Amino acid sequence: MKMKKSIAVILLGMFLSMMLINTQAHATSWAEVEPEEVHKRADVIVMGQYDFTSKPQGRNMVFTSYEFNVQKVFKGDVTQKIRAGIDGYDVGWADEFQKDGGEFLLFLEKNKEFSFLTPVGGPNGMIQISDGKVQHHNITSRAYYEEFLKKQSEKPVVKTSNEAVQNDDNDYTYLYVGLLVFSVCIGIFLILRFRKTNKKLF
Structure with a gap:
């Protein structure tokens, strides 16, 4: 009876050892990729x-x-x-x-x-x-x-998304400045046209 238990313990130990070796081999041995x-x-x-x-x-x-x-x-x-x-x-x-x-x-x-x-x-x-x-x-x-x-x-370094967000803010700044300049130009044009129309009336 004791002998059977000893054999069972030995077989169980061998089985666990093989499982451990296989797990380690799976995790650490990688085929080389070109x-x-x-x-x-x-x-x-x-x-x-x-x-x-x-x-x-x-x-x-x-x-x-x-x-x-x-x-x-x-x-x-x-x-x-x-x-x-x-x-x-x-x-x-x-x-x-x-x-x-x-x-x-x-x-x-x-x-x-x-x-x-x-x-x-x-x-x-x-x-x-x-x-x-x-x-x-x-x-x-x-x-x-x-x-x-x-x-x-030799190429520009690609920026991360975090930096890209900051760059987008700069783009919006340029857009706002552009719209402001455009609005001022339209305003000047309308004022000049209004004055020219008034001169014709009087």
């Missing part, structure tokens, strides 16, 4: 840092999300703070990387399974930037992302 594919799939491309002091949301077996402070926007219409996904097992090293001054160039995609944007192919969509330089183990991929940033630097 940078062209990462770029193509991205709905939003931004640069900045995760705020790991913010409350994580949307936890599941693969992704959780944190607030992400956007410094630059290369694609998509986003605010200066967004919620971006990250593999839970990547939080530790990503936090340390940022504390050392690192930033992330995120290639994010929309996914029906999540209420937040997620990096394309997990870490494939999280490009490490340190001192303005791309850090990547693959030379070809590193060259691709360096070229991407080089091309972007």
